[in-house]
Amino acid sequence: MSADPTTTPVRDDRAAEAEALRKALSSTPRPPRVSGMSAALTFGWRGMLKVKHVPEQLLDVTITPVMFVLMFTYIFGGAISGSTGEYLDYILPGILVMSVLFTTVYSGVALNTDLTKGVVDRFRSLPIWRPAPLLGALLGDCVRYLVAGTVIILLGLLLGFNPEGGAGGVLAALALVIVFAFGLSWVFTTIGLTLRSPNAVMNAGFMGIFPLTFLSNVFVEPETLPAGLEAFVNVNPISILATASRGLMQGNAEASDIMIVLAVAAALTAVFAPLTTRLYRTG
Amino acid sequence: MTSQSPLAIEANGLVKSFGDTLAVDGVNLAVPTGAVYGVLGPNGAGKTTTIRMLATLLRPDAGTARVLGHDIVEEGDAVRELVSLTGQMASVDEDLTGRENLILLGRLLGLKRPAAKERATELLDAFGLSEAAGRLVKNYSGGMRRRLDIAASIVVTPQLMFLDEPTTGLDPRSRNQVWDIIRALVAEGTTILLCTQYLDEADQLAEGIAVIDRGTVIAEGTPAQLKASVGSGSLHVRLLDADQRPEAEELLRRELGTVNLDPDPASLSVSCANADRGAEAVAELTRSGVRVADFSLGQPSLDEVFLALTGHTADESEQQANSIEEERAA
Numbered sequence: 001m002s003a004d005p006t007t008t009p010v011r012d013d014r015a016a017e018a019e020a021l022r023k024a025l026s027s028t029p030r031p032p033r034v035s036g037m038s039a040a041l042t043f044g045w046r047g048m049l050k051v052k053h054v055p056e057q058l059l060d061v062t063i064t065p066v067m068f069v070l071m072f073t074y075i076f077g078g079a080i081s082g083s084t085g086e087y088l089d090y091i092l093p094g095i096l097v098m099s100v101l102f103t104t105v106y107s108g109v110a111l112n113t114d115l116t117k118g119v120v121d122r123f124r125s126l127p128i129w130r131p132a133p134l135l136g137a138l139l140g141d142c143v144r145y146l147v148a149g150t151v152i153i154l155l156g157l158l159l160g161f162n163p164e165g166g167a168g169g170v171l172a173a174l175a176l177v178i179v180f181a182f183g184l185s186w187v188f189t190t191i192g193l194t195l196r197s198p199n200a201v202m203n204a205g206f207m208g209i210f211p212l213t214f215l216s217n218v219f220v221e222p223e224t225l226p227a228g229l230e231a232f233v234n235v236n237p238i239s240i241l242a243t244a245s246r247g248l249m250q251g252n253a254e255a256s257d258i259m260i261v262l263a264v265a266a267a268l269t270a271v272f273a274p275l276t277t278r279l280y281r282t283g
Numbered sequence: 284m285t286s287q288s289p290l291a292i293e294a295n296g297l298v299k300s301f302g303d304t305l306a307v308d309g310v311n312l313a314v315p316t317g318a319v320y321g322v323l324g325p326n327g328a329g330k331t332t333t334i335r336m337l338a339t340l341l342r343p344d345a346g347t348a349r350v351l352g353h354d355i356v357e358e359g360d361a362v363r364e365l366v367s368l369t370g371q372m373a374s375v376d377e378d379l380t381g382r383e384n385l386i387l388l389g390r391l392l393g394l395k396r397p398a399a400k401e402r403a404t405e406l407l408d409a410f411g412l413s414e415a416a417g418r419l420v421k422n423y424s425g426g427m428r429r430r431l432d433i434a435a436s437i438v439v440t441p442q443l444m445f446l447d448e449p450t451t452g453l454d455p456r457s458r459n460q461v462w463d464i465i466r467a468l469v470a471e472g473t474t475i476l477l478c479t480q481y482l483d484e485a486d487q488l489a490e491g492i493a494v495i496d497r498g499t500v501i502a503e504g505t506p507a508q509l510k511a512s513v514g515s516g517s518l519h520v521r522l523l524d525a526d527q528r529p530e531a532e533e534l535l536r537r538e539l540g541t542v543n544l545d546p547d548p549a550s551l552s553v554s555c556a557n558a559d560r561g562a563e564a565v566a567e568l569t570r571s572g573v574r575v576a577d578f579s580l581g582q583p584s585l586d587e588v589f590l591a592l593t594g595h596t597a598d599e600s601e602q603q604a605n606s607i608e609e610e611r612a613a
Contacts, residue, residue: 024409025471031393118372127363
């Protein structure tokens with residue numbers, strides 16, 4: 001036995017391994033159940049970690065809006081408003097709305113990805129408040145909306161955007177857009193749990209959000225449109241959100257617009273959050 | 284009912300269908316606490332669907348089940364407090380590191396941040412993953428991923444653990460590591476429900492086995508009982524030249540009895556209880572000019588168990604089950 005010098009160390013190694021395993025497996029007392037909010041925040045932290053490991057996600061939500069701001073200001077600005085500066089004041093809040101709302105589609109895509117990868121099974125078998133993974137993911141997404149919004153506003157200021165409503169107005173507009181985006185995200189998480197693949201979710205999402213955004217006053221004043229279209233544009237919640245954001249940034253917002261936006265966000269949440277939770281629970 | 288160790292799982296007539304295909308058709312299980320209980324069956328036999336119902340991820344269409352004394356439908360929350368699930372697809376987050384995955388679960392299970400970190404380190408060391416702790420899971424090998432998956436299931440030690448085909452697709456070394464972990468878990472008092480396609484695996488680990496086919500339990504017993512009902516062992520022979528199989532079949536039939544032709548056109552097997560006679564038969568093959576690539580004398584395969592229990596092979600069950608899988612995907 002002692003003739004072979006390698007025998008003893010190998011055995012020690014294995015013994016040490018087995019001992020580590022035994023120690024790790026010995027029953028630890030089960031900690032008390034976490035609160036729903038704390039579980040949701042932990043899932044929000046998971047979202048942040050993903051951004052850390054896949055920073056391309058953030059490029060998506062920053063590069064595109066930057067391109068939109070530059071394109072619309074310098075290519076269409078002169079044609080639509082007569083001058084690029086004037087159009088920037090009109091288009092910047094609109095682009096803020098559009099970029100953030102486009103980002104909401106990714107909430108559904110991310111959820112569908114989790115579902116197809118199988119990690120959802122793990123979360124669903126945990127003793128936690130059932131909507132926590134969903135709520136947490138959307139809270140994490142709100143941070144991305146904040147980043148996208150901040151980039152757009154800073155770029156606008158650099159190009160000469162002049163918000164009469166001051167810093168307070170700009171921040172209020174950003175907050176309003178994020179609240180609305182949170183409500184809209186629930187629609188896409190519902191779609192994310194209904195369709196088969198992340199790609200299908202992406203396509204369906206943009207098929208909906210793209211026309212809705214263009215059939216709003218994000219880019220042009222509705223007065224120039226045919227009557228039927230104008231009527232639709234005027235009641236489109238995205239128009240109202242854009243109008244409210246412009247108002248807040250320029251210091252002349254109508255309280256009724258803000259109320260409508262908040263009410264629509266609340267209604268979307270009230271309908272689609274329970275629906276998403278239900279679909280998530282039944283798998 | 285008066286037995287000393289209460290049942291960990293008690294399922295009565297569980298039924299689940301997807302569309303108009305029955306995936307599980309009245310499964311009954313009685314799993315004692317403190318051991319590994321194997322559920323053996325081919326792909327699509329209804330193993331995963333059964334496990335998902337017991338782990339409260341799917342609601343049964345009919346039937347009842349109690350897990351550690353709690354009803355899986357009425358008291359789902361209580362069940363989730365006591366069990367953990369390691370699914371067939373490794374259910375860890377590929378876009379996070381191994382360490383982050385374990386911290387995430389520790390936090391969700393109620394550990395404070397420092398305790399969650401400490402527990403993660405402890406588990407990573409014990410499962411031989413400390414070097415890979417900071418790497419993204421998508422870059423892990425199959426065996427590492429599987430070990431992390433099991434580690435994630437025991438961040439807080441569960442009373443009952445569902446393991447769905449934990450070694451499918453693993454190389455032999457990784458498979459042995461997983462087996463060691465399972466044995467250590469049981470030694471520490473966790474009950475394990477193990478779904479597997481391999482009789483060998485169930486034989487190595489389980490004290491009791493239920494064989495499941497087309498959504499129902501078709502046999503139950505200890506591994507020894509099951510093997511006895513099938514025939515105690517079999518001789519597998521693979522030929523160098525598939526053309527010689529008829530010749531080999533004829534010879535083995537004469538020596539040992541009914542020959543089972545394997546899907547591999549160069550392979551065949553025959554049930555054989557006695558090692559000496561098996562060795563004799565192989566020698567006879569060689570003497571008569573049939574060239575043998577390799578042979579083994581071992582336990583009956585799942586196919587043979589199925590053939591003995593049901594009259595059809597596991598493969599046929601699987602083919603029928605494929606339509607169920609497609610149904611489920613739709």
